[in-house]
Amino acid sequence: MIELVLGGARSGKSRHAAQRAAAGALPVTLIATGEALDEEMRTRIARHRAERDPRWKTIEAPLDLPRQLIVQARPGNCVIVDCLTLWLSNRLLAAPDDAGDAAGEAAAAELIAALKRCGGHVILVSNEVGLGLVPETPLGRAFRDAQGRLNQAVAAMAQRVVFVAAGLPLVLKG
Numbered sequence: 001m002i003e004l005v006l007g008g009a010r011s012g013k014s015r016h017a018a019q020r021a022a023a024g025a026l027p028v029t030l031i032a033t034g035e036a037l038d039e040e041m042r043t044r045i046a047r048h049r050a051e052r053d054p055r056w057k058t059i060e061a062p063l064d065l066p067r068q069l070i071v072q073a074r075p076g077n078c079v080i081v082d083c084l085t086l087w088l089s090n091r092l093l094a095a096p097d098d099a100g101d102a103a104g105e106a107a108a109a110e111l112i113a114a115l116k117r118c119g120g121h122v123i124l125v126s127n128e129v130g131l132g133l134v135p136e137t138p139l140g141r142a143f144r145d146a147q148g149r150l151n152q153a154v155a156a157m158a159q160r161v162v163f164v165a166a167g168l169p170l171v172l173k174g
Contacts, residue, residue: 002115003123003160003174006151008131012167014048017080017123021056026078026121028056031069033087035062048082062090066114073118084111084126088150092143104146112153126151128163 003020007013021028030052036042052058061068065087073079081087088107095103115122129147155161160174 001121001160002118002154002158003121003162004151004154004158005123005125005162005164005169006128006155006172007164008128011164012169013125013127013164014082015051015167016162016164016169017082017125018052020123021078021080021121022053024078024121026076028053028078028080029059029072030056030080030082031059031061031065031072032082033060033062033065033084033090034082035086035090062087063094066110069111069114069122070117073120073122075119077120078123079118079120080123080125082125084124084150084154085129085147088147089143092139092146100142101146104142104149108146108150108153111150112157115154115157124154124158126154 005013005017032045032048034041034045036045049058059068059072065081069079069081088104091107092103127147128151129144135141135144155173158173161172163170163172
């Protein structure tokens with residue numbers, strides 16, 4: 001089963017995904033996509049680690065999410081990906097400056113292909129970035145557009161899609 005949990009910043013989407021995983025009887029692997037590149041992110045990551053169930057296995061995959069999904073998401077396991085937004089941002093920042101929309105499309109295609117090969121229960125966390133202001137920079141606009149297209153593609157194949165706002169889940173699909 002593939003689930004997509006969407007929401008804005010600090011909406012409670014990661015907590016909702018963790019609760020969904022904990023409610024099941026499967027062993028849980030969390031694939032983290034954030035990188036501790038500055039003090040604020042180090043603090044944020046440390047807080048997430050402290051809140052996480054200590055029995056869960058954690059894999060860090062800031063760029064290599066599709067391969068890790070194929071390896072980790074097998075029958076009898078639950079995998080949480082937290083989050084698609086940071087992974088896509090990492091992929092776009094790692095792409096050549098002139099890659100434009102192609103980098104986002106390639107990343108999305110790799111992820112969808114990997115998800116089609118997954119077994120078990122996969123819970124993907126992603127930000128809904130299309131509700132805010134139009135970004136000022138070309139890279140910001142390219143990211144927002146690529147994230148919106150990625151969320152749509154994942155939602156289309158997911159069996160369950162939930163939007164979380166103010167800590168409250170709203171089931172959109174499933």
